[in-house]
Amino acid sequence: MRIRFKGWMFVIMAVGMVAVGCKSSKIDPFPPSGAVKGWQKTSDTRTYAAKDLYQYIDGDAEQYVSAGVIRTSTSDYKYNGQLEATVDVHQMSDAVGARKIMDKGQTSDAKTVPVGDAGLAYSQSVVFRKGPYLVRIVAYESSPAAQEALLALAHGIEARL
Numbered sequence: 001m002r003i004r005f006k007g008w009m010f011v012i013m014a015v016g017m018v019a020v021g022c023k024s025s026k027i028d029p030f031p032p033s034g035a036v037k038g039w040q041k042t043s044d045t046r047t048y049a050a051k052d053l054y055q056y057i058d059g060d061a062e063q064y065v066s067a068g069v070i071r072t073s074t075s076d077y078k079y080n081g082q083l084e085a086t087v088d089v090h091q092m093s094d095a096v097g098a099r100k101i102m103d104k105g106q107t108s109d110a111k112t113v114p115v116g117d118a119g120l121a122y123s124q125s126v127v128f129r130k131g132p133y134l135v136r137i138v139a140y141e142s143s144p145a146a147q148e149a150l151l152a153l154a155h156g157i158e159a160r161l
Helices: 002-021 050-055 061-066 095-105 144-159
Strands: 038-042 044-049 070-077 084-092 111-113 117-120 125-130 134-138
Touching: 002 111, 038 144, 044 050, 050 061, 050 070, 061 070, 070 144, 084 095, 084 144, 095 117, 095 125, 095 134, 117 144, 125 144, 134 144
Parallel strands: none
Antiparallel strands: 038 070, 044 070, 070 084, 084 134, 111 117, 117 125, 125 134
16 A cells, blocks of 8 residues: 555656646746836737748748747837837747848848847847847837947847847
């Protein structure tokens, strides 16, 4: 009887450990309002599974799907009540897919910036990758402080990945 009880206890503990190990930790990469100085989150986060990505990225979704995108989440932000930006976080199946998309989109006016595993800044955007994540932050206008502000938001997102 004692052996049988110990056996069942072992099975219950093993199942419990597997269940805990299988829980997917859902990462929320979007900093709440005020978490990054000057930035306010101005929309709810919208998420698209790979099969629905065409609804968000019209005409360009296939390159993300072929690179292994699992899901894309997006949210809008405003800096100091003026500069508006959209943040897209693409979760890929692996870091290779994130690198593939980032490298394909790189143009000659890109400036390397220290964020994530690799980062690029343009006049109105910052793109970086960290592990299986590809993050694209695009401002709707250019201003003297835009690139610095976008980079600050990029670091805030990086810290949450």
